[in-house]
Amino acid sequence: MTDTDDPTRTPELELRGIGKEFRSRSGSTHALSDIKLSIDRREFVSVIGRSGCGKTTLLRVIAGLTGPTSGEVVIGGRSLWRGKKVDSEVAGRFGVVFQDANLFPWYTVLDNIALPLTLRGTDRARRHARAAELAELVGLGGFERSYPRELSGGMRQRVAIARALSYQPKVLLMDEPFGALDAMTRERMNLELQRIAQTTEATVVFVTHDITEAVFLSDRVVHLSPRPGRIRQVRGVDIPRPRDRDAQSEPEFQRIVRELRHALDEEG
Amino acid sequence: MGQDRFVKLLPWFSTPVVIVLLVVAWELFIRAFGVSEFVLPSPGTVLVSLVALVQDPETWHHAAITATEAITGFLAAVVLGVATGVALGKSALLERALRPMIIAAQVVPKVALIPLFVIWFGFGLTSKIIMAAMLAFFPIMLNVLLGVRSVDPGQRDVMRSLTASRWNTFRHLEFKSTLPYVFTGMEVGIVFAIIGTIVGEYLGGSEGLGYLVVVSLNQLDGPQLFAVIVLLASLGLLLYFAINGLKRLVIPWHESVYSQNGVT
């Protein structure tokens, strides 16, 4: 059933030769080509690569928002697509944080965070309690009753993160979630995300531009090269957890960062 | 904060000032050029006429007729406009098939049809209601159509990633996202409904403020003509602000409401 060496191990997420081509009137873009990747339960995998190399496309294919042109996405041993439709039971395990916050301007911060719970029929008191907890967690305590338009870009992004966490998804898919944050907040959110991933035992696929961030958070870093998006290399990060700020000054950490940076630079 | 409050309250001070200035200019203009009472009556005589009109129960009967026609026509336009707008917005095929007809119907000067309606439905309320509905229908329908088409793809992705049902997607996303467009359509629509009603009353019938305008004209009663126009303007403002108030109540989160409150 699995393509790993150990037959007892079922990977949480498997990409079996994913290819994606966008066709339009102006021609076709080969965004992804033959992506093979197997991600274990509770594993944290980052995807790095230059702008336009297909990171978002890969994440959307995994989330079932875009159908792959070829290949198969398998979650917990089940195929994500059933014919032309997404198996909603499989896709229901995902929590997605998009590159844009995509908040609903008609809902307050609290109701935005609670949206996934609302859809699942959780009662008002319970979902608001949970949302308030998460607002606190992402540093938005005191803004629960604000509307998105009253927030800064970084604050909106944090609401989107809280929203994705609200129903404790088994698999977190995050597309440059901290891109709009300042360095300080970003560092804090990185620590927080590490803690959340460990306590909720979530599997995480994390897209970022930032090599240091990728190495800090990940068990493995996937380097995607552009046109078409292919896996250039997969680099394991063997640094014990929990990692703190000081982990970044360790020689092993810096060696991995340097190695990845060189590989990215070589693309020119 | 003090600045915000000032900006918020500004119209309440500036509007009376502007009105007073206009009235003064009007009075001065008449005195300077000796304009005849029929062409442009003085503010004083208009006020006298207005007071007389307001005290006459007959006037209120006419006003009620005009309001009934405009509101009924407008409500019909809202129901039909929203239904058609949603249908056309949801079905690209239907929209494409009907587009030439819609454009044609929009371009036709609809007030030209009033004599037809009078022939078909008589001089009573019906022909005016239909006229009001017809004029109000297009801005509402077109705005709703635009609204349905304008649902943000990113927000759709959020609902899809949450495997939301169709009903939930409608309730939490499509409906809320289209509401501001419905209100924009209604704000334009109510004005059009009033125009339709008044033009309808000009052309046929024996009731309504539009009819009163025609009567005043035939009697060569300039001050009363002006006074009726003031009443019509007041009715228009009243209905417009009713819609506007409803909008503030229903979509307080929206940009247009937000900036209207001066908190920019």
Ligand SMILES: Nc1ncnc2c1ncn2[C@@H]1O[C@H](COP(=O)(O)OP(=O)(O)OP(=O)(O)O)[C@@H](O)[C@H]1O
């Ligand atoms: N809907 C689409 N239609 C056509 N082409 C697309 C579409 N989405 C993405 N592409 C193309 O696919 C390629 C990969 O885009 P993608 O958004 O995945 O890049 P990315 O790695 O996320 O970039 P960034 O880091 O800037 O976010 C680009 O060349 C882009 O033009």
Ligand SMILES: [Mg+2]
């Ligand atoms: Mg991207």
